Amino acid sequence: MLKLPIYLDNHATTPVDPRVLDAMLPYFREKFGNAASRNHPFGWAAEEAVTIAREQCAQLLNADPKEIVFTSGSTESNNLAIKGVAELYREKGKHIITAATEHKAVLDPCKHLESLGFEVTYLPVDRYARVSAEQVAAAMRPDTILVSLMFANNEVGTIHPIGEIGKICKERGVIFHTDATQACGKVPVDVQALGIDLLSLSAHKMYGPKGVGLLYVRRKNPRVRIAPIFDGGGHERGMRSGTLNVPGIVGLGKACELGRLEMQKDHDYVFGLRERMRKRLFDELDYISLNGHPEYRLAGNLNVSFAYVEGEAMMMGIKDIAVSSGSACTSASLEPSHVLRAMGVGEDAVHTSIRFGLGRFTTQEEVDFAAEHTIAAVRRLRELSPLYEMVKEGIDLATVKWSPH
Numbered sequence: 001m002l003k004l005p006i007y008l009d010n011h012a013t014t015p016v017d018p019r020v021l022d023a024m025l026p027y028f029r030e031k032f033g034n035a036a037s038r039n040h041p042f043g044w045a046a047e048e049a050v051t052i053a054r055e056q057c058a059q060l061l062n063a064d065p066k067e068i069v070f071t072s073g074s075t076e077s078n079n080l081a082i083k084g085v086a087e088l089y090r091e092k093g094k095h096i097i098t099a100a101t102e103h104k105a106v107l108d109p110c111k112h113l114e115s116l117g118f119e120v121t122y123l124p125v126d127r128y129a130r131v132s133a134e135q136v137a138a139a140m141r142p143d144t145i146l147v148s149l150m151f152a153n154n155e156v157g158t159i160h161p162i163g164e165i166g167k168i169c170k171e172r173g174v175i176f177h178t179d180a181t182q183a184c185g186k187v188p189v190d191v192q193a194l195g196i197d198l199l200s201l202s203a204h205k206m207y208g209p210k211g212v213g214l215l216y217v218r219r220k221n222p223r224v225r226i227a228p229i230f231d232g233g234g235h236e237r238g239m240r241s242g243t244l245n246v247p248g249i250v251g252l253g254k255a256c257e258l259g260r261l262e263m264q265k266d267h268d269y270v271f272g273l274r275e276r277m278r279k280r281l282f283d284e285l286d287y288i289s290l291n292g293h294p295e296y297r298l299a300g301n302l303n304v305s306f307a308y309v310e311g312e313a314m315m316m317g318i319k320d321i322a323v324s325s326g327s328a329c330t331s332a333s334l335e336p337s338h339v340l341r342a343m344g345v346g347e348d349a350v351h352t353s354i355r356f357g358l359g360r361f362t363t364q365e366e367v368d369f370a371a372e373h374t375i376a377a378v379r380r381l382r383e384l385s386p387l388y389e390m391v392k393e394g395i396d397l398a399t400v401k402w403s404p405h
């Protein structure tokens with residue numbers, strides 16, 4: 001029996017994998033020590049667990065364990081990377097390059113730096129939400145100190161040409177940060193091969209717990225330095241003070257290990273379901289469009305706009321399915337999607353866009369239910385739409401003269 005509601009919002013957060021939870025539980029119970037306690041076995045057990053987790057995280061990224069700084073999640077990691085570089089390299093320059101489609105956890109720190117006198121270039125994206133390495137190269141100036149571009153977009157799933165961008169940054173001696181929150185555990189992320197200097201990752205987007213993540217900080221070729229945000233006990237080699245969240249870090253480590261070992265299997269499974277759903281929607285409905293890149297795209301992402309339906313009515317019509325919408329009413333910011341707008345998606349298509357986010361625990365039964373109910377809701381709403389009626393009759397809406405009343 002299908003259990004409602006169905007969770008198709010895996011870009012917002014993911015359920016904790018039972019294997020991750022099992023790994024964490026002893027560190028809430030008998031192994032509750034502080035990893036910084038050097039004088040007794042409670043501390044040693046906690047420190048040993050953190051060491052193992054650090055190795056698991058490093059292995060997912062092809063990094064050295066010494067390059068991992070544990071944080072509270074990607075919002076903190078992005079702040080630490082961007083503000084930390086700005087503070088330490090301000091003598092070298094005050095110019096930063098990012099893109100219009102970044103997460104607020106990158107855009108807002110950049111805005112903050114602008115208020116302190118830094119200059120930020122927000123690269124425009126193409127209609128698939130992609131930037132090119134040429135664009136990045138063209139935006140570089142002698143005073144550019146940082147490029148921050150996300151690995152994969154959280155709304156439309158588009159994957160940037162990260163390796164090409166990393167190469168340009170290396171050639172120009174500019175530090176390259178990537179917010180890889182949506183990509184880690186989903187697609188191969190190799191900081192060496194891709195020339196990444198700083199990378200943000202969050203456990204709860206990859207079947208781990210909320211409130212824990214990491215910042216990868218390159219130690220050689222080149223050695224990257226960041227100023228800390230918190231002053232305190234000097235944990236994490238001075239880059240992030242604060243008692244380590246040992247159970248959370250253990251969970252993050254386990255999530256990284258599973259992400260590495262099961263990446264291909266997860267990818268193939270989720271991609272199969274995504275394509276099943278996409279084909280069904282596009283076979284059975286007209287006037288719908290895919291948002292994001294058809295090819296350079298996360299396997300679990302299906303973002304679609306449905307013309308001639310009203311956005312809010314659409315969300316109400318599929319309320320047994322937990323999804324996100326590009327319209328204002330469902331987002332925390334109370335603004336329509338800045339990502340879809342930057343891609344040049346029209347106002348109506350923004351408001352009728354729905355992000356289906358599939359994951360490791362999504363079933364075929366759930367996807368079939370979601371497709372069926374989405375199709376039914378769209379048909380029902382279009383029956384009420386005079387515009388859809390006119391379009392079906394072959395009237396070109398652009399030529400219609402609307403009379404005032």
Ligand SMILES: *Cc1c(COP(=O)(O)O)cnc(C)c1O
Binds near residue numbers: 011074105153154182
């Ligand atoms: C979720 C997300 C964040 C924020 O991560 P938290 O760990 O929840 O702070 C940042 N960037 C992207 C791309 C995300 O998807």
